[in-house]
Amino acid sequence: MNGFPPILAEINDLSKDQINWLLYSAKRFKLGVVPVGKYQISDSHQPIIATSFLENSTRTKHSFVIAIQKLGAMYVDFNTETSSLKKGESLEETLLTLRHQGVDLCIIRTSVSHQFDEFKAAPPIRIINGGDGINQHPTQALLDLMTFMDDGSKVSGGTVGIIGDCVHSRVAHSLMELLPQFGCKIILAGPEECLPKKLDSRLDSSMFHLTNDTKEAILKSDFLYLLRIQKERHSGPATYYDGYLQKHGVSLARLEHMLSGGEISKIPFVYHPGPANVGVELDHALMKSRYYRAHAQVTNSVYMRMAIIKAMLANLGEKDE
Ligand code: NCD
Secondary structure, eight states, rough: OOOOOSSEEEEGGSSSHHHHHHHHHHHHHTTTTTTOTTTTTTTTTOEEEEEESOOOOOOHHHHHHHHHHHHEEEEEOOOOSSSGGGGGGGGGHHHHHHHHHTTEEEEESSSTTTTTTTGGOOOOOOEEEEETTTTTTHHHHHHHHHHHHHHOOOTTOOOEEEEEEEGGGHHHHHHHHHHGGOEEEEEEOOOOGGGSSSOTTTOGGGGEEESSHHHHHHHSSSSEOOOOOGGOOSSOOOOOOOOHHHOBBBBBHHHHHHHHTTTTSSSSOOOOOSOOOOOTTTHHHTTTTTBBHHHHHHHHHHHHHHHHHHTTGEEEEEEEO
């Protein structure tokens, strides 16, 4: 499938057909239908792909690096600390420099929300957003959707409870654009400070419900998605942090208690983009239980990012399908 955008900044940059294509393509990588290795993307050109992480990362950066290498592309880690960005060069000029050195695609993480908007009219290079401030993290949401579907979690006609610091979560913002397209309702739960004051007007409000009551979210959801309290993105102290686990977090004991009391018919799968803060949004027992699916998300992250990279480079060569 062709026609993927040169810049993937947010979920809405993709059509539903393109999202379905990515789910299909990622699954083929996962099942081993498509061989990994050199010239996966083009017979005549080995692509060069750079990562530029201007913010910390464990999962996202490394899964992109593994995806790049499995696709047989050449990988460059653009080290921002030692680059001319530190001498005051603009990001646009930096990206143009990379392009003229032959780099085909750059995966960027930045603390600046909407950083890529200014590039959309005239893209300096192909870009995948690896997380921009509190705005969006589209590749995380896509790999999450893949994992929900693989697990048989009820997406179409179901409800996910996203619990935690929704307002500062770029992952939540991408899921909010993505999941309703697949018929999944979203409950946003957390203390008042963690919930949006109002929903983006582009969202279908009938697909959303907001609550401060974690128990209500658990009762009404088919599966759960926990978020870290992202203190580094707060303008002031998180006054609700003490006692968070008891009030707003999810522990295995809490879920088992609800199950034995007949309030829920089964313990739901629990997802998390990581990194998790044990003792805050969840407890150790839940993290070690079979209901916790974060490692499945990490596994799928490589396949989904392979699919995304391949799709965004499709117009480079012959391997478009
Ligand atoms: C998230 C991120 O960086 O936005 N993590 C991730 O990419 N896997 C979530 C977070 O930082 O809490």
